Amino acid sequence: MKExxxxxxxxxxxxxxxxxxSTLADRLLELTDSVDEHYMQDQILDDMDLERERGIxxxxxxxxxxxxxxxxxxxxxxxxxxxxxxxxxxxxxxxAACEGAVLIVDATQGIEAQxxxxxxxxxxHDLEIVPVINKIDLPAADPDQxxxxxxxxxxxxxxxxxxxxxxxxxxxEQVLEKIITQVPPPEGDTEAPLKALIFDSVYDNYRGVxxxxxxxxxxxxxxxxMKMMATGAEFTVVEVGKNSATSLVPADCxxxxxxxxxxxxxxxxRDARVGDTVTLADNPADTPLPGYKKANPMVFCGIYPxxxxxxENLKEALExxxxxxxxxxxxxxxxxxxxxxxRCGFLGLLHLxxxxxxxxxEYDLNLITTVPSVIYKIHLRSGEVVSVDxxxxxxxxxxxxxxxxxxxxxxxxxxxxxIGTIMSICQDKRxxxxxxxxxxxxxVDINYEMPLNExxxxxxxxxxxRTRGYASLDYEFTGYQRSELTKLDVLLNGEKIDALSFIVxxxxxxxxxxxxxxxxxxxxxxxxxxxxxxxASGGKIIARETVKAVRxxxxxxxxxxxxxxxxxxxxxxxxGKKRMRSFxxxxxxxxxxxxxxRLDDEDEKK
Amino acid sequence: xxxxxxxxxxxxxxxxxxxxxxxxxxxGSAEDRKIYADSVIDEIKTLSRTGGFLKNRxxxxxxxxxxxxxxxxxxxxxxxxxxxxxxxxxxVSDDAEITVEINPSSSSDEFFDSIKGKVNRVSIGLQSxxxxxxxxxxxxxxxxxAAETIKKSKEAGIENISLDIMIGVPCQTFASLDETAxxxxxxxxxxxxxxxxxxxxxxxxxxxxxxxxxxxxxxTADMYLHLVDKLKKNGFKxxxxxxxxxxxxxxxxxxxxxxxxxxxxxxxxxxxxxxGTRFSFPRDLKYFIDGGKPEIYDTGGxxxxxxxxxxxxxxxxxxxxxxxxxxxxxxxxxxxxxxKWEKTGHVEQDGERIxxxxxxxxxxxxxxxxxxxxxxxx
Numbered sequence: 001m002k003e004x005x006x007x008x009x010x011x012x013x014x015x016x017x018x019x020x021x022s023t024l025a026d027r028l029l030e031l032t033d034s035v036d037e038h039y040m041q042d043q044i045l046d047d048m049d050l051e052r053e054r055g056i057x058x059x060x061x062x063x064x065x066x067x068x069x070x071x072x073x074x075x076x077x078x079x080x081x082x083x084x085x086x087x088x089x090x091x092x093x094x095x096a097a098c099e100g101a102v103l104i105v106d107a108t109q110g111i112e113a114q115x116x117x118x119x120x121x122x123x124x125h126d127l128e129i130v131p132v133i134n135k136i137d138l139p140a141a142d143p144d145q146x147x148x149x150x151x152x153x154x155x156x157x158x159x160x161x162x163x164x165x166x167x168x169x170x171x172x173e174q175v176l177e178k179i180i181t182q183v184p185p186p187e188g189d190t191e192a193p194l195k196a197l198i199f200d201s202v203y204d205n206y207r208g209v210x211x212x213x214x215x216x217x218x219x220x221x222x223x224x225x226m227k228m229m230a231t232g233a234e235f236t237v238v239e240v241g242k243n244s245a246t247s248l249v250p251a252d253c254x255x256x257x258x259x260x261x262x263x264x265x266x267x268x269x270r271d272a273r274v275g276d277t278v279t280l281a282d283n284p285a286d287t288p289l290p291g292y293k294k295a296n297p298m299v300f301c302g303i304y305p306x307x308x309x310x311x312e313n314l315k316e317a318l319e320x321x322x323x324x325x326x327x328x329x330x331x332x333x334x335x336x337x338x339x340x341x342x343r344c345g346f347l348g349l350l351h352l353x354x355x356x357x358x359x360x361x362e363y364d365l366n367l368i369t370t371v372p373s374v375i376y377k378i379h380l381r382s383g384e385v386v387s388v389d390x391x392x393x394x395x396x397x398x399x400x401x402x403x404x405x406x407x408x409x410x411x412x413x414x415x416x417x418x419i420g421t422i423m424s425i426c427q428d429k430r431x432x433x434x435x436x437x438x439x440x441x442x443x444v445d446i447n448y449e450m451p452l453n454e455x456x457x458x459x460x461x462x463x464x465x466r467t468r469g470y471a472s473l474d475y476e477f478t479g480y481q482r483s484e485l486t487k488l489d490v491l492l493n494g495e496k497i498d499a500l501s502f503i504v505x506x507x508x509x510x511x512x513x514x515x516x517x518x519x520x521x522x523x524x525x526x527x528x529x530x531x532x533x534x535x536a537s538g539g540k541i542i543a544r545e546t547v548k549a550v551r552x553x554x555x556x557x558x559x560x561x562x563x564x565x566x567x568x569x570x571x572x573x574x575x576g577k578k579r580m581r582s583f584x585x586x587x588x589x590x591x592x593x594x595x596x597x598r599l600d601d602e603d604e605k606k
Numbered sequence: 607x608x609x610x611x612x613x614x615x616x617x618x619x620x621x622x623x624x625x626x627x628x629x630x631x632x633x634g635s636a637e638d639r640k641i642y643a644d645s646v647i648d649e650i651k652t653l654s655r656t657g658g659f660l661k662n663r664x665x666x667x668x669x670x671x672x673x674x675x676x677x678x679x680x681x682x683x684x685x686x687x688x689x690x691x692x693x694x695x696x697x698v699s700d701d702a703e704i705t706v707e708i709n710p711s712s713s714s715d716e717f718f719d720s721i722k723g724k725v726n727r728v729s730i731g732l733q734s735x736x737x738x739x740x741x742x743x744x745x746x747x748x749x750x751x752a753a754e755t756i757k758k759s760k761e762a763g764i765e766n767i768s769l770d771i772m773i774g775v776p777c778q779t780f781a782s783l784d785e786t787a788x789x790x791x792x793x794x795x796x797x798x799x800x801x802x803x804x805x806x807x808x809x810x811x812x813x814x815x816x817x818x819x820x821x822x823x824x825x826t827a828d829m830y831l832h833l834v835d836k837l838k839k840n841g842f843k844x845x846x847x848x849x850x851x852x853x854x855x856x857x858x859x860x861x862x863x864x865x866x867x868x869x870x871x872x873x874x875x876x877x878x879x880x881x882g883t884r885f886s887f888p889r890d891l892k893y894f895i896d897g898g899k900p901e902i903y904d905t906g907g908x909x910x911x912x913x914x915x916x917x918x919x920x921x922x923x924x925x926x927x928x929x930x931x932x933x934x935x936x937x938x939x940x941x942x943x944x945x946k947w948e949k950t951g952h953v954e955q956d957g958e959r960i961x962x963x964x965x966x967x968x969x970x971x972x973x974x975x976x977x978x979x980x981x982x983x984x
Contacts, residue, residue: 551827
């Protein structure tokens with residue numbers, strides 16, 4: 001029988017970057033005495049360095065707080081959410097674990113695009129929205145205007161929205177009160193078969209995977225045999241418990257309505273996928289919770305160690321990252337130009353960026369990344385169909401009957417002012433217009449069908465920069481569509497550099513080839529001899545540039561006997577040489593690879 | 607070990623700062639200059655009394671003295687006083703080369719009177735003989751002043767005169783470079799240094815680099831080769847990347863740097879190389895005036911450093927000199943690398959000697975690094 005768990009509230013916080021999500025979370029933790037003073041470091045929820053720097057939350061966490069009000073003790077579960085389109089699915093699972101959402105709006109800046117997108121997502125999940133106006137301590141704060149905005153743009157009554165300063169702590173208590181009064185308590189049947197939603201899973205060196213769950217029905221305790229309904233994997237539960245801000249606190253049992261963790265000596269997060277339903281093997285639920293999707297990599301690129309000796313280190317690093325990242329895939333590949341490396345799959349470009357940065361930062365690996373690609377389906381004349389995610393594997397054009405590329409259903413949310421801009425970007429990216437819906441007077445949903453390769457190729461960055469950050473993007477892979485594709489090869493000094501090959505839509509072949517040739521010309525330093533840069537399509541050269549032979553370098557005066565200055569210059573030069581990759585006689589710096597990757601962004605800056 | 611050293615004295619003052627210069631110099635007050643000159647004289651006397659960094663060395667002498675800057679001629683009579691003190695208190699050899707740098711904008715009669723009989727070489731900062739270029743370079747004097755300075759130097763009995771000129775400066779053309787070169791050749795000097803403009807971080811030129819109208823890389827390279835050729839035809843032998851002289855008038859002081867030989871520096875930002883140790887005074891006038899000591903920053907004199915410096919000379923590195931110094935021949939790897947560059951005309955080598963051609967000098971950083979790598983760790 002469904003019953004209300006009156007003393008529990010499950011909620012998340014929605015906010016634009018820098019609007020104070022982490023700061024408010026810190027204050028709530030303080031107000032509920034959830035953290036010892038000396039443990040309190042700013043923004044305790046984001047525990048990866050990278051997250052702090054980028055101001056985005058990559059992996060979600062949950063914290064259980066205990067709050068006393070009017071003689072009752074409430075269990076408040078704050079579930080943190082990641083904030084980028086690549087992780088939209090993870091966001092949706094976190095939201096599905098909540099009944100309410102605290103919406104933070106900056107009193108100096110008003111409502112931003114990202115806030116809107118996430119608010120609508122929360123509304124879609126039937127969450128009760130608790131608006132909060134933050135940063136009222138700043139001189140530029142205009143809470144009345146922001147209140148009016150919330151009412152008009154989102155259609156929420158914000159007349160009694162707490163006006164707070166998460167920084168100073170002013171009025172933050174009101175937020176807790178609102179959560180109690182406004183967010184409905186969870187409902188669930190403790191006696192029914194177990195259904196627990198996995199909204200996050202994190203690999204831990206000592207315990208194996210820690211599975212973060214929201215129990216919807218039933219209960220689970222140590223010793224039970226749990227079963228993952230999507231993967232079918234079974235494990236013996238080692239421990240269940242609640243998440244305090246600084247540690248995991250074991251409990252006897254987790255029951256319907258509660259949020260907590262489960263450990264069961266699970267070796268990899270791929271066995272405890274976000275969105276999957278946990279049930280018990282001896283008394284399984286009939287149906288899983290709705291909404292499970294396996295996170296499939298959509299974007300692929302080659303990752304190579306700049307120094308071939310680092311291959312094993314790179315492999316080890318990828319294995320470690322994969323323990324914690326179900327969406328990351330990799331397999332070994334070889335390139336004649338770059339040697340031994342890995343073909344890696346990602347959810348999207350941000351995911352790629354993050355992995356690359358973590359490899360660089362946490363594992364101190366110097367890497368070369370090739371141009372990202374999607375998976376193309378190539379139908380050969382022989383009737384065979386091959387999947388190609390690496391331009392190197394692209395079949396001989398003579399053997400190809402036709403090619404298919406992945407398509408995406410893209411929704412772009414924006415204020416109406418940018419409709420023209422957005423449509424022109426989408427047309428440029430081969431988008432096919434479908435609809436425009438006015439969600440409110442201030443917000444439209446522009447729907448395009450777009451090739452996925454255009455989306456991964458700088459589309460999001462272009463969109464953001466041309467709409468001053470107001471537009472947000474949500475896309476979903478829909479299927480394959482027949483397309484005209486061309487593989488472009490890069491030749492340096494007559495030698496084909498396989499790692500620089502890429503696949504484009506035929507209509508873009510010439511302009512893109514020209515741009516790539518120019519980029520390489522500008523990014524390959526002049527060397528001892530002249531280097532022809534050629535871009536070929538099916539054996540035909542369609543663009544050509546020349547890197548001229550170097551003529552002069554710095555002939556500085558060897559001044560007043562300052563020899564060391566000269567030495568340092570030569571040392572620096574030597575270091576620079578180490579960062580280059582040799583292709584035959586040509587040395588190519590990593591920047592040249594990066595330049596090709598960032599081809600479109602550059603255009604936007606012009 | 608050779609017991610002759612060079613003495614370098616750095617003057618950190620200039621009447622005005624040129625927008626490309628990152629040397630340690632500033633205008634300073636008349637009083638600053640006076641105190642500075644007194645401090646240098648004190649330092650020389652202390653050196654004479656205590657031996658300073660040379661106290662463990664026997665029978666040393668100074669066979670070159672170089673008063674550089676900055677603008678030493680701005681010191682007026684104190685320039686001569688400093689040189690005079692060095693000659694009196696230190697063991698300066700009879701045939702020493704004694705050079706003072708002169709800026710045409712600061713070359714008073716008082717200055718010339720003071721150096722007369724004490725100095726046998728001057729180095730004049732001409733930079734360009736085209737007044738429109740001089741202006742862009744921040745030179746406050748004209749070509750006429752430069753000619754006057756040369757004349758006064760000769761009147762002071764100095765026959766060994768060097769002119770500094772620049773290649774690759776804003777708005778320079780082949781014709782304007784020729785004009786400057788012709789001026790040098792017709793003025794009867796014995797030595798020409800031709801430096802390429804380098805945009806040093808932190809200078810005004812660096813910050814305005816996109817609006818300077820500099821000749822491009824290829825043009826600048828061609829100007830250099832043109833100048834090398836022109837000077838050669840007029841009897842000036844190239845003996846270093848940027849240095850040309852009538853044979854016998856090479857700068858003996860500067861050759862010490864390139865031969866990896868010893869020198870002692872006095873004054874803020876002055877560098878020294880003594881007993882395998884490199885040290886310098888900080889770029890701080892007050893520190894120097896207050897009697898601060900130079901700071902050690904590096905060791906020197908190893909094979910790679912020697913090769914790096916010698917390859918700047920037209921003479922290059924030679925087995926005979928190398929083995930005299932290090933007791934072994936130049937590593938064969940260096941010759942292998944040199945052969946690669948020989949094919950493209952950047953280097954000459956015959957199994958005994960490796961040297962850069964003018965075309966090679968243009969990319970000397972790349973080539974020297976490449977060849978030196980085979981000799982040892984820099």
